Amino acid sequence: MTQTMRWFGPNDPVRLRDIRQAGATEVVTALHEVPNGAVWTLEAIAARKSQVRAVGLDWTVVESLPVDEALKTRSGDWDRLIDHYCQSLRNLAACGVRVVTYNFMPLLDWTRTDLAWELPDGARALRFEAVAVAAYDLFILRRPGAADDYDVATQSAAEARYAAMDDDARATLERTIIAGLPGSEEGFTSPQFLRAIDTYAGIDASTLRDNHVAFLQAVCPVADELGMQLVVHPDDPPFPIFGLPRVVSTEADVANLFARVPSASNGLCLCTGSFGVRADNDLPGMVDRLGSRIGFLHLRSVQREPLGAFHEAEHLGGDAQMAAVIAAVHNLSVREGRSIPMRPDHGHQILDDLNRTTNPGYSLLGRMRGLAELRGLERGIAHATGLSA
Known part of the structure; x- marks a missing residue:
């Protein structure tokens, strides 16, 4: 696996040099300052990439290129927004960014209480x-x-x-x-x-799935031409909230999306935390069955609790079966001869980070511990099997 950490840009309290010292070779980041629906310019992308490379890291995975709500509801200036999205893809590809993460969750992204x-x-x-x-x-x-x-x-x-x-x-x-x-x-x-919420009146799960397919049918031909992969992040949490449908919550949801849009660029960001909230998602099996469609990995674990609650567990603890997941990823990497970008997701706030201002879920030390644990697990599996990617 290619080891990365998420970086939220120049205002992130975690510095790029911190990430390099933690053992990552790349960051995943985005132009968070650009409004949703606007074009990411070639100049802005190149400047951000230069900033990352100046400390010895690289940037080849975007997280995320937002999908405007009008694209999710298939309303408003849909054609213009599609054109902007495609131009952003072209500009990213010109700067060597080949994997683009996005989500199709209505209104709210990931949600915690x-x-x-x-x-x-x-x-x-x-x-x-x-x-x-x-x-x-x-x-x-x-x-x-x-x-x-x-x-x-x-x-x-x-x-x-x-x-x-x-x-x-x-x-x-x-x-x-x-x-x-x-x-x-x-x-x-x-x-x-x-x-x-009112803008989603009349949009049920079936309609949202159709809108997702329409979005992909519009942008995947461009991504295919550019040799890029668009990887959808699953719903977090993976069930409807506030009366809003969510349609990327299970393996069946993802398989349906791939069947309806079979383009090579239509891929998955496999988040073991998001999918892992549901006991009916078989995480190691998903790695095996979804295989080459997986372009990016979010590795974290949640501990399920009664009454639909859950909390972020240690990266090797909780309900994710992380050893089995990493073994499946390792087998996939060997089989396909590629190194899949990964990042440790949502680390605990520990040690000195308890006294620092941090982005929730993105403290340095908790993620560094997670990265070290995941790195060690992968190397141990590679040693035990005698196989390397």
């Missing part, structure tokens, strides 16, 4: 609690029709949870869910979020 959940050893982790989401949805956002999405037990638990929170706790929960986490494409206030 606690950004500093304390573990028994004093480290802090990200956590998602379904009851807390329901408390926000029912009693803070007050989304019309929200009660129809929750059973009686969840509604009762959410009401109790809301009643137990003071104003500060309610504001923190609201901000955590909708203000925008690192890498997210949008941030909202609750009134803005309600209005945005």
